[in-house]
Structures are given as structure tokens and as C-alpha cells.
Amino acid sequence: MIQIRINHAWCKGCYICVSVCPRDVLAIDTKSWQKSFHPVYVKQLERCTACRNCELFCPDLAIEVQVEEDTK
Ligand code: SF4
Ligand code: SF4
Incomplete structure (x- = not known):
């Protein structure tokens, strides 16, 4: 799951x-x-591939991408 x-x-x-x-x-x-x-808001989370471009390019460290493994 991506957050x-x-x-x-x-x-x-x-x-x-x-x-x-x-x-x-x-x-x-x-x-x-x-x-x-x-x-800014997350408009289409289902399209996210967790590439982390947004996190890496944010100059203010204001965006964080978290990937949690699905344990089921
Ligand atoms: S840039 Fe950020 S929001 Fe867009 S796909 Fe990559 S991780 Fe997801
Ligand atoms: S500061 Fe970071 S989170 Fe805010 S708009 Fe710029 S890149 Fe996006």
C-alpha cells in the first residue's frame, strides 16, 4: 500500500x-x-507507482512517499 x-x-x-x-x-x-x-493534494493515489520523484525533487522535504508491504 502506498501513502x-x-x-x-x-x-x-x-x-x-x-x-x-x-x-x-x-x-x-x-x-x-x-x-x-x-x-497540492493527492488526486489519484491509485495511479502512483512509488517512483519517489515528487519526494526527491521537493526542495522543502514536504512530501513523503511510504510503501507498506501487504502482509496478507
Ligand atoms: S512522482 Fe510521487 S506521486 Fe507521482 S508516481 Fe512518483 S511517487 Fe507517486
Ligand atoms: S514545496 Fe514540495 S510539496 Fe510543496 S508544492 Fe513544492 S514540491 Fe510540492
Whole structure:
């Protein structure tokens, strides 16, 4: 199971994560406004391959991808 955690306290809204995701998993929530920018959200988790591009390219360490093995 893949989990993507966005630390909104550290995110500055550069949207690098959105642009480097090859699977369009992340998106900009244009309906909300926080800290003077539209926040990033996980739009399509089911498309995530856990490539970690978003995590590696985030300049503020604000996004974390976790993969938990399915024990069943
Ligand atoms: S790359 Fe990091 S700082 Fe930039 S929008 Fe994404 S989570 Fe926020
Ligand atoms: S881990 Fe890869 S596929 Fe998943 S959201 Fe990040 S960049 Fe996109």
C-alpha cells in the first residue's frame, strides 16, 4: 500500500512535485487557498507507482512517499 504525505506546514506551493510526477497523481487544489497559494493534494493515489520523484525533487522535504508491504 502506498501513502503520500504532504506536510502543509513546510510546503511553499512551488508545484515542482506536480510537474515531476509522471503519472498525474498530484494536483493543485484550485478550490482552496492556504498560506497564500493553492495547496497540492493527492488526486489519484491509485495511479502512483512509488517512483519517489515528487519526494526527491521537493526542495522543502514536504512530501513523503511510504510503501507498506501487504502482509496478507
Ligand atoms: S514540491 Fe514540495 S514545496 Fe513544492 S508544492 Fe510540492 S510539496 Fe510543496
Ligand atoms: S511517487 Fe512518483 S508516481 Fe507517486 S506521486 Fe510521487 S512522482 Fe507521482
